[in-house]
Amino acid sequence: MTKLVLQRVAAAAVATLLGSGAAMAASNITLCGGSPGGLWSLLGAGLDKAVRQIEPESTVTYQTSSGGFANIVQLKQGKCDVAIVHIGEVVIAARGDEPFKEPTTGVAAISLLYDWAPMQWVTDKAFAEENNISSIADLAGFTGKYDLVVNRRGILPSILAEKALELAGSSFEQIEANGGSVQFQGSKTASEVMQDGKADTWVNATFVGSGSIKSIAEARELTLLSVPDDVIAKMQEDFGSKVVTIPAGAYDWLDKEVKTFGAQAALIAAEDADPAMVALLARAIYEHPEEIQGVHKAMGAFDGALGASISQFGYHPAAAEVIKGAGL
Numbered sequence: 001m002t003k004l005v006l007q008r009v010a011a012a013a014v015a016t017l018l019g020s021g022a023a024m025a026a027s028n029i030t031l032c033g034g035s036p037g038g039l040w041s042l043l044g045a046g047l048d049k050a051v052r053q054i055e056p057e058s059t060v061t062y063q064t065s066s067g068g069f070a071n072i073v074q075l076k077q078g079k080c081d082v083a084i085v086h087i088g089e090v091v092i093a094a095r096g097d098e099p100f101k102e103p104t105t106g107v108a109a110i111s112l113l114y115d116w117a118p119m120q121w122v123t124d125k126a127f128a129e130e131n132n133i134s135s136i137a138d139l140a141g142f143t144g145k146y147d148l149v150v151n152r153r154g155i156l157p158s159i160l161a162e163k164a165l166e167l168a169g170s171s172f173e174q175i176e177a178n179g180g181s182v183q184f185q186g187s188k189t190a191s192e193v194m195q196d197g198k199a200d201t202w203v204n205a206t207f208v209g210s211g212s213i214k215s216i217a218e219a220r221e222l223t224l225l226s227v228p229d230d231v232i233a234k235m236q237e238d239f240g241s242k243v244v245t246i247p248a249g250a251y252d253w254l255d256k257e258v259k260t261f262g263a264q265a266a267l268i269a270a271e272d273a274d275p276a277m278v279a280l281l282a283r284a285i286y287e288h289p290e291e292i293q294g295v296h297k298a299m300g301a302f303d304g305a306l307g308a309s310i311s312q313f314g315y316h317p318a319a320a321e322v323i324k325g326a327g328l
Contacts, residue, residue, distance in 0.1 A: 029060045029277060032071040032080035035186075036064050040084050040265075042295040043113060047267070050284035050291035058280065067155050068265075069099055075270055076106060081277060084113065086156045086205075087264040087312050088239035094313070099154055108316035110267045110278060111285045111307035113292070114299065118244035118262035119160055121225035122194065122213055123201040125253070128223050135226045140169030146180040148172075149199040153184040156263060157205045160239060164261075167231045187212050195219040205263035207298040208250050217253060224258045235261045240312040266310055275318040282322035304328050 031047065033040040044062030051058050065071055068085035072093050075083045085107075096103035121136060128134065131142060139146065151157040162172055172182045185193060187204060191212035194202045197220065206212065216222060224246060227235075235241040241261040248257050267285070269278050285292065286304045293302050308315075308328040315323065 027055075027058045027277060027280075029058065029082060029281065030063055030080045031060050032063050032065050032074050032083040034065060034067050034084065039296060039298070043084060043292065043299075046292045046295040046299075047281070047284065050288040051280060053288045053291065054280060054284050060281075069093070069155070072104060072107060072268075075268065076104065078270075081273065082110065082267055082269045082281060084265055085268055087112075087266055087310070088156050088160065088241065090266075090268070090313055091238075091240045092156075092159075106271050107268045108271045108273075108314055108319070109310045110269055110281055110316060110319045112310045113265045113267055113307070114302065115242045115264040115306065115309075116244070116262060116298070116301065117205045117207055117265070118246060118260045119157070119164070119203060119205050119227070119241075120208075120213065120246070120260065121201055121203045121227075122216060123223055123225050124197075125221040125223045127200045128225070133225065134223075135228060136165060136168045136170070136231070137228045138225075139165065139175075142170075143178050144180075145178060146175050146201075147183070147199040148175055148180065149183040149185055149190045149193045149202045151184070151190065151204050152186055157203070158184060160205065160235065160241070160261075160263070161203045163238070164227060164231055164235060167234050168228060191215050201225070208246060209298075213251070217251065222251075222253055223256075224254060224260075226258045227260045229259065232259065232261045240264065269316050269319075271316065273316060273318075275316075278316045278318035279322055282316075282319040286322055286326045286328070 031044050033044050041062055044060060048060035051060050063080055068089035071083035071085050072089060074080050090107060093100050093104040131144060150161045165171055175182055183193060183199060190202050193199050194216045232243055242264055244260050244262040246258040248255055285307055289303050293299050304326055305328055308323045
């Protein structure tokens with residue numbers, strides 16, 4: 001079938017399902033997420049609870065993975081029914097940029113899950129003041145030793161950090177050429193590196209008030225570096241990033257407003273996914289947002305309007321039908 005025919009069949013199937021009020025047969029929906037114990041695993045538990053509100057015999061089973069890039073591949077291979085990814089990962093896949101070898105499409109949105117995970121350039125305050133560094137643009141002309149820790153190599157936050165630095169006139173290579181270092185670590189280890197004074201800056205896409213940053217702040221005086229407007233605009237254009245302003249006072253130690261960009265995460269399915277399954281998930285999310293809101297205090301702002309706000313790629317027709325029916 002062509003894509004257009006698939007969309008029409010899916011929409012018709014969902015309209016019939018919703019109109020008849022028929023119950024779905026119980027199903028086990030496999031969700032590809034990320035590492036165990038993180039926010040994505042909590043979102044998996046929330047989705048499971050929301051689905052049970054609609055169909056008590058159905059379940060959502062969380063499957064760990066190395067992250068969104070892997071999830072796109074596994075979704076395309078049929079190894080999971082739905083997946084959590086960052087918007088930027090879908091954009092990168094569609095272009096065929098690394099780690100993909102060719103354009104990889106064929107996925108569709110069910111819901112945006114959050115858009116408030118800003119890239120936070122957490123920096124030792126004394127280092128920033130001594131070297132007159134308040135923005136990542138100031139690193140372009142800095143020739144001193146600078147130690148940076150970013151997320152694991154090849155995943156979206158480290159890609160965003162590298163690209164943002166390049167757009168601001170610096171690079172990982174320049175940092176190392178000046179005698180500094182770039183370390184690639186997971187969030188927990190990266191936080192420990194900063195706590196131990198083994199890096200001057202840790203950058204990651206994480207919620208304001210994250211436990212990792214609070215732990216660093218207990219060991220060191222901190223500030224945040226800002227990102228220039230032109231860099232933010234380019235990150236929006238190239239990676240679907242979100243413009244974020246972290247207000248003064250967001251942390252006890254933050255005495256200035258900081259402009260940056262942030263990552264957005266979404267629940268997606270294959271374009272040819274079972275319309276009934278997608279409709280069940282969409283109904284669960286849009287009719288019971290409280291189950292998503294309740295998984296973590298950082299998810300309190302989630303609602304249907306946010307879920308329906310993805311613009312970088314299209315919604316699955318079954319999800320679009322549910323969104324339309326909800327008046328969103």
